[in-house]
Amino acid sequence: MVSPAPHAHGSDTTRRLMRDVIIALLPAFAVSVWFFGWGALQVAAVSIATCVALEWVIQKFLLRTPPQTSDLSAAVTGLLLAMNLPPGAPWWVVLTGSVTAIGIAKMSFGGIGKNPFNPALVGRVVLLVSFPVQMTRWALPRGFATTDAVTGATPLALLKEGLNNGLTVEQIFDNADFTYLELLFGRIGGSAGEVSALALLAGFAYLLARRVIRPYIPVSILATVAAFGGILWWANPERFIDPLFHLLTGGVLLGAIFMATDYVTSPMHPKGMIIFGIGIGALTMLIRTFGSYPEGISFAILIMNAAVPLINKYAKPKRYARNV
């Protein structure tokens, strides 16, 4: 047998990388199941099953190519979508989300590697715009104890509503029943994936250790959010909340660690990754503080996804040789 050099190959495969992403998501998923009970589990099951099945069907019958669902990328999309939905969302909402994510955002562009926008986020945003009621009916963390869903607002929505009613930050949180420690561990209302900061950070550490992702994007997003929030807070602590709150709520961590780092829709080299991250961080904070949505990272990531080809074209990696 003959082939051009090299004759050795590393152990990385698409499947292995995707499997690692799933493993990294598991702690956060486990926490959400612990707090939200069957609702979270059911959403995830529907989402993953429909995503994988849809990709298989499209590849087999529409594109007539050998199905490649075994590379697990559809499963990752499904899980990420589930982590972005409120636990206990109706099954038809989830189904709509996965059809949008896989059918429209991924396969219509040619499948894995070709989609310009993060499929899970497209799914989520379409749902958010189409079904605002179902998408903002957040279950409160009650665990498996009760079956009837008690719903409430997320901390960010609470804050936005309060500010719009002319209250100061302090007044709003006098009535709120959560602490930063709870934000860290996840006993708050929110979508499945955004509740436990600590579990998400554990996943981040795992991805870094396995060299699945590089730290540039998450770190630059978080740093931008913190800096942006910090400046506002320093200017007017009555109108704006402190940066730590911004970091721990509203899926910033989920977005920064798992959504923005999606290979296909992020830049290819450190310089570009940092530009991308700063863009996402700044847009998120603009939407949060000045926009009408309480939460902005999904939109921010999708907007920056559109800028990725441009970033790749102009931000080049460090070359070995300086001059031509």
Added chain:
Amino acid sequence: MSNIYHLLSERLPLLRRGLGGGACSFSIGGIHPEDNKLAANSPLQALPPEGTASIFLGQHIGAPAEAIVSKGERVKTGQLIAKASGWVSADIHSSVSGTVVAVEPVADLSGIRQPAITIQVEGDEWLETIDRSPEIIREIPSDSAVIIKKIAAAGIVGLGGAAFPTHVKLSPPPGKKAGILIINAAECEPFLTSDHRVMLEFGEQALIGALLLKQALHASKAFIGIESNKPDAIRELQKIIRERGYELQVVRLKKRYPQGGEKQLIDAVTHRRVPSMGLPADVGVAVQNVGTALAVYEAVQKHKPLIENSITITGKNLPQQINALVRLGTPLSRLAALAGGIPAGTGKIVCGGPMMGKAIVNMDAPTTKVTSALLFIPHGEAQRRKASNCIRCAKCVQACPMGLEPYLLIKLTQRSRYDELRANRMSDCIECGCCLYSCPAHIPLLDYIRMGKGELKSSKLKVENYPTDGHRL
């Protein structure tokens, strides 16, 4: 600013070794393939000549040599049989004694017939001028012209793999001076151990060769770069340097592929970077392989031309791991027989290391001056995996030691966008294989990049690249 940094880092080697566990390394990209130095503990054994030897006339970069013997003539070991046919060309000597049976093409590794001289071996009668005593001659001629002349007369080429005639490399273009000599002993390719054994067994000779090269270049400094996975070789050379007071310095390099790439080695040792399409001489550096240094010693001090080299015969399924001193022109099948024959389940036979070696189709092909290894890869590992879609993970960009974007280069190649290929420095590629190694989608990146480089050259966009020594990575 960067000048000050470079000045400092040259003056204070310890400063730049602060990071990276005290070992130097290049600064961009690189991968960590499995080491697999299976033959590291097998001493070099000499393989006596036997049967026939076919010696190619074009074993080097540049014009092929012209045969000066004809069919039926008797030759001695070490006798000149083909003369260099230009400045960038090299003499070729008989590696055996016997009768010339043919001066016609012989199939090479890839089955393509190349002009060669075939000699029937009869005994082993050496040319009288060659000093075959084991005595080490330490005096170094002071005239660099004499050294270069002797090197040219011995037909020495860069043994790292590129086979560029050494006497040409030692005569840098006017106006450029190589103040620093780096001896490349990184041997960063997995499986390869022949340089390692040379350092352990002919350490002092190689060091004297390094001194000769340094003298020939009038270099002020000489470093020997060795990867940290060869601690015994580092210790051995350091001991000799200390005892003899040689003006040489051993640099410990981090184990990382392609540490032995010429440009990477220069970066690791001196923190200088060769400009795009430039020569090492542009940054005042010359790089020579450690095997070349040994050949230079033998040529200058012992009058022995380049007629044999050290070859590693290795593979995971091979019963014996062997390092051998082999005469030029020995058929590869003899080497395989030495190691117990081609093992069952071999999928691919490679001449050279697994990263940059060439897959062989013709086991009767003779060895050349730059043959460094014969590697047997089991079937399962040899097969390329099926390519899938690019997931834009940027692992290739991360791995590229030249800071290129392989994924982009192949896309542009497939669309024949030569201007953009040039803007994206396609011709900087050193074909080390890091991109293909690290690709999770198994896309044959390097195959296409190589093709693109060829097309770029033929598309009249002038791309002249200096053939690099130091490819025994």
Added chain:
Amino acid sequence: MQTIILTVVTLTALGAILAAALYMVAQRFRTEEDPRIDEVAALLPGANCGGCGFAGCRALAEAVVKSETMDNLYCPVGGSEVMQQVAACVGRTVEAREPMIAVVRCAGACSLRPPTSLYDGAASCRIEAALYKGETDCLYGCSGHGDCERACLFGALRIDAATGLPVVDEEKCTACGACVKACPKRIIELRKKGPKGCRVFVSCVNKDKGNVARKACKAACIACAKCSKACAFGAIAIEENIAYIDFTVCRLCRKCAAECPTGAIRVNGEWRMENGLAPSPLNFNP
């Protein structure tokens, strides 16, 4: 109401100003172009295949208008007919040329050319050719990865699954020469299409000596010179162990094909050795 009026007025004003600016810029940077370029471009096929050696049909049209003569300006796709019209358009004349077609000069089907190694690199003829001799012992023969098929803009070439060789579709081939450039082994040649599509050519480019060539491939030309002796018109020359029929001299008498012991000389695509028949009787492909 006021808001609506304000909006309409502002946008109208803005539109007017920008339109004026655009008009001025367009006036300022207007380039004069020979109107004949458009006329010539309209005559050309518009395939932008590059077969003429220019970047596209419009580039050829520009060259035609600017140049003094019609030398070296030829659209192989449109052929002689189109070039006559083009020449008439710019007031020149051009000699008629015979239509050409791509022919594949390799008959080494899988069954006749036993593979001796297995290629496992990227599926590209050029990459394989740069690496080594190829999967069989014939280092001149077709490697069958379909670089020509991919290069053809007209879909006129496809690799036959059974033989592993490219097949030219007579209807679709425009003789643009893209496949000739794409083939690293220079197997494909543009030859005269011939009356009723009849062509006689040596379907082999193996430059090895007869015995070596024959060993590698049963369909190889072994340079036995029987054909050149049989040819009454001196159309066949043997150089570097290979026979070549000069199609400008050949009169299509097909005596050479009858003489050829290996069947390397083919009349059109017909080749009887594939079926184990002696290569004597001749027949045309309709």
